[in-house]
Amino acid sequence: MKQSSLQPIQAYLLQLQETVAQLPADLIAQVIEILLQNVRSGGKVFLCGNGGSASTASHFACDLAKNTVIAGAPHFKVIALTDNMALVTAWANDTAYDNVFAAQLDPLVQAGDIVIGISCSGNSKNVINAMRVARQHGATTIAFTGDHGGQLKNVVDLCIKAPSPRIEQQEDIHLILEHCICAAVRDRLAQEYSAIPPRITYIAALQDAMTG
Secondary structure, X not given: XXXXXXXXXXXXXXXXXXXXXXXXXXXXXXXXXXXXXXXXXXXXXXXXXXXXXXXXXXXHHHHHHHOOOOOOOOOOEXXXXXXXXXXXXXXXXXXXXXXXXXXXXXXXXXXXXXXXXXXXXXXXXXXXXXHXXXXXXXXXXXXXXXXXXXXXXXXXXXEEEOOOOOHHXXXXXXHHHHHHHHHHHHHHHHHHOXXXXXHHHHHHHHHHHHHO
């Protein structure tokens, strides 16, 4: 393969490495502690986003609900506001697209819950409106944004910015964040409840079967 064909690949990966190195570990640790407090108290976690960020919200919800399951530990109660397309389109059609998350959230969210909004621009009105509803109900609000944070950074309790001007890398970072957070939460629950994460148990059993 010609070096010219490799250059854009190498440049992208190098930029991503540099971006990951700049992530604020202290803020990520705060999100982990907030989520652990939430699962211990029995609160709910809501997630929302648009486009690629809607997919990330669904992915995060899946991982937080399933990949953190530890025997004897409390389980997360997770709802991705992106996943009920009938309800999303009903609210968009009958009111406005800016209302699709806030309208779902309003009857469900309570004090002690967490609402996580993902928006690369930080200016998605439907995510911002959801955060305002969340704060009215006393929920903790968290945002994953791009490098500037947009308006969203001003209406949440905690904002983690992906320090890259490229939207592709911002979305990469948001997935890295959710994987890092879910893995850390699972490990903490495993330590607290003296259990081995199910994924590790599965891998160990598979290795035993292959070598036995």
